[in-house]
Amino acid sequence: TSGELALVILALRACQNSDESVTYFHLVNQLEEKFQKEIENMGVHDGNPLTNYYQLSLDVLTLCLFNGSYSITEVKKYFSPENKNFYFGGQFSVDTGAMAVLALTCVKRSIQNNGEDLQDISHYIESLVKKILSEKKRNGLIGNTYSTGEAMQVSQRLTQEIEDQEFPACKTALKRDFVKMQTLSSPSGHAQILPALMGKTYLDVNNVSSCASGPGHLNISIHEPIPVEPTISSTWISVNYTVQINETFFTKVTVPKGSVFLNVMEEAQKINQTAFRFKYVESSWGPYIISVQGLEENHNDRTYWQLLSGGEPVTQGVGRYVVHNGENLEVRWSKY
Ligand code: B12
Structure with a gap:
C-alpha cells in the first residue's frame, strides 16, 4: 500500500x-x-x-x-x-x-x-x-x-x-x-x-x-525481555460469543484460561462453520479480521469487522486480546 x-x-x-x-x-x-x-x-x-x-x-x-x-x-x-x-x-x-x-x-x-x-x-x-x-x-x-x-x-x-x-x-x-x-x-x-x-x-x-x-540513551531499565506467549493453562473458562450482522448469531465457547479472542473465534467456527467462519490477514499489528460468514470489509464503503467486549470496542486485535471467564465477546459488522 x-x-x-x-x-x-x-x-x-x-x-x-x-x-x-x-x-x-x-x-x-x-x-x-x-x-x-x-x-x-x-x-x-x-x-x-x-x-x-x-x-x-x-x-x-x-x-x-x-x-x-x-x-x-x-x-x-x-x-x-x-x-x-x-x-x-x-x-x-x-x-x-x-x-x-x-x-x-x-x-x-x-x-x-x-x-x-x-x-x-x-x-x-x-x-x-x-x-x-x-x-x-x-x-x-x-x-x-x-x-x-x-x-x-x-x-x-x-x-x-x-x-x-x-x-x-x-x-x-x-x-x-x-x-x-x-x-x-x-x-x-x-x-x-x-x-x-x-x-x-x-x-x-x-x-x-x-x-x-549506537543504541542512543533511552533510559528504560529492562533486563532480559522475557518472551511471553499467552499462558494457556489447563483451567478452562467459558465465554459468550456473538456475530452481529443484521441478525445475531450466538454461541457459548469453552477455551483454556489465557486464550485470546482468536482462539474463541476458532472454537466457535468448529461448532458452527456456517455462522462463525471467518478469515484474517497478517498485518504489522498481528492478525486482522477481514471477513466473517464470507462478508468482507470494504474500504470504499467504510465497512469493517469491529471487535467488542461487553458492548465496548476493545483496544487490541484478536491475536493479543486475552479473554476472561464469562466475558461477552462480539464481532460486529460496522461502518467507520
Ligand atoms: C486506519 C486504521 C483502522 C481502519 C482499517 C481499515 C482502513 N481503512 O485502512 C479501521 C477503522 C477499520 C480499523 C479497525 C481496527 N483497529 Co485500527 N487503526 C487504523 C490506524 C489509524 C492506521 C493503520 C494504518 O494504515 N497504518 C499504516 C500501514 C502502512 O500499516 P499496516 O500495518 O499495513 O496497516 C494495516 C493494519 O494496521 C490494519 N489494521 C488497522 N487497525 C488494526 C488493528 C489491529 C489490531 C490489527 C491486527 C490490524 C489493524 O489495517 C491497515 C490497513 O490495511 C491505526 C493507527 C496506528 N497508530 O497505527 C489504528 C490501530 C492500528 N487500530 C487499532 C485497533 C484497536 C483497531 C480495532 C481492533 C478496533 C476494534 N475494537 O474493532 C479494529 C480491527 C478489528 C479487526 N477487524 O481485526 C489500534 C491497535 C492497537 C493494538 N495494540 O493492537 C491502533 C494502533 C489505533 C489505536 N491507537 O489504538 N483501524
Missing part, C-alpha cells in the same frame, strides 16, 4: 550510514503514483481513499521530505480538519490527526511565499493540534498508548509539558507500556512510541544520526 511504501522509504533513510549513498528516486516515483491512485479513488468513491488518511499523511510526509511531487492545492483540498477521514465511527482519530500534522508541518516549511497557502496550512495544523490536545485523558495519555507517542511528536509544547511534569503520568505510562510491548513483541507499537521517548519526530528523519551508530 502507499503507506507501507512511505514507511519503507522513511526507514531506509533513518538507517542510512553517512558514508552510504542511496538513491530514493525510483521509490519516490512509485510513491507519487500510489498517492495519485489514492486521490483518484477518493474522486470516484465518495471521498474514501484506497487505504486511509493515516497512510495518505505518511505519503505526503514522505513526498515532502524527499522532494517528490505533490500538489499543495490537493493537500489543501483533502486535509481540511473537518474531513470525515479523520474520524472513525464519529471519534476523532488521534493517530491519524498526528500523522497529518507531521505531513502538514513539512509542507508548511516547504512553502516559500507568505501567501494564502501558508495561512491555510497553518490554520489546518492549529485546528488539528487542538483536536489532538482535546483527547488528553486524566491518566496522561492522549487518545490511548499507541496514539500518545504520535501525538507527542506533533507538539513541542506537549512534549515540554510532559517533561515538565505537568503530565508526569504520560511518560511513565508510555514507558510502562513500552516495556509491556517488549515482552509481547509488537514492532509496530515500538516504532510508534520510540521517537517520542527519544525526543524525536518523523520530521527528523533527514537529519541523519545513523541508527547503526
Whole structure:
C-alpha cells in the first residue's frame, strides 16, 4: 500500500550510514503514483481513499521530505480538519490527526511565499493540534498508548509539558507500556512510541544520526525481555460469543484460561462453520479480521469487522486480546 511504501522509504533513510549513498528516486516515483491512485479513488468513491488518511499523511510526509511531487492545492483540498477521514465511527482519530500534522508541518516549511497557502496550512495544523490536545485523558495519555507517542511528536509544547511534569503520568505510562510491548513483541507499537521517548519526530528523519551508530540513551531499565506467549493453562473458562450482522448469531465457547479472542473465534467456527467462519490477514499489528460468514470489509464503503467486549470496542486485535471467564465477546459488522 502507499503507506507501507512511505514507511519503507522513511526507514531506509533513518538507517542510512553517512558514508552510504542511496538513491530514493525510483521509490519516490512509485510513491507519487500510489498517492495519485489514492486521490483518484477518493474522486470516484465518495471521498474514501484506497487505504486511509493515516497512510495518505505518511505519503505526503514522505513526498515532502524527499522532494517528490505533490500538489499543495490537493493537500489543501483533502486535509481540511473537518474531513470525515479523520474520524472513525464519529471519534476523532488521534493517530491519524498526528500523522497529518507531521505531513502538514513539512509542507508548511516547504512553502516559500507568505501567501494564502501558508495561512491555510497553518490554520489546518492549529485546528488539528487542538483536536489532538482535546483527547488528553486524566491518566496522561492522549487518545490511548499507541496514539500518545504520535501525538507527542506533533507538539513541542506537549512534549515540554510532559517533561515538565505537568503530565508526569504520560511518560511513565508510555514507558510502562513500552516495556509491556517488549515482552509481547509488537514492532509496530515500538516504532510508534520510540521517537517520542527519544525526543524525536518523523520530521527528523533527514537529519541523519545513523541508527547503526549506537543504541542512543533511552533510559528504560529492562533486563532480559522475557518472551511471553499467552499462558494457556489447563483451567478452562467459558465465554459468550456473538456475530452481529443484521441478525445475531450466538454461541457459548469453552477455551483454556489465557486464550485470546482468536482462539474463541476458532472454537466457535468448529461448532458452527456456517455462522462463525471467518478469515484474517497478517498485518504489522498481528492478525486482522477481514471477513466473517464470507462478508468482507470494504474500504470504499467504510465497512469493517469491529471487535467488542461487553458492548465496548476493545483496544487490541484478536491475536493479543486475552479473554476472561464469562466475558461477552462480539464481532460486529460496522461502518467507520
Ligand atoms: C486506519 C486504521 C483502522 C481502519 C482499517 C481499515 C482502513 N481503512 O485502512 C479501521 C477503522 C477499520 C480499523 C479497525 C481496527 N483497529 Co485500527 N487503526 C487504523 C490506524 C489509524 C492506521 C493503520 C494504518 O494504515 N497504518 C499504516 C500501514 C502502512 O500499516 P499496516 O500495518 O499495513 O496497516 C494495516 C493494519 O494496521 C490494519 N489494521 C488497522 N487497525 C488494526 C488493528 C489491529 C489490531 C490489527 C491486527 C490490524 C489493524 O489495517 C491497515 C490497513 O490495511 C491505526 C493507527 C496506528 N497508530 O497505527 C489504528 C490501530 C492500528 N487500530 C487499532 C485497533 C484497536 C483497531 C480495532 C481492533 C478496533 C476494534 N475494537 O474493532 C479494529 C480491527 C478489528 C479487526 N477487524 O481485526 C489500534 C491497535 C492497537 C493494538 N495494540 O493492537 C491502533 C494502533 C489505533 C489505536 N491507537 O489504538 N483501524
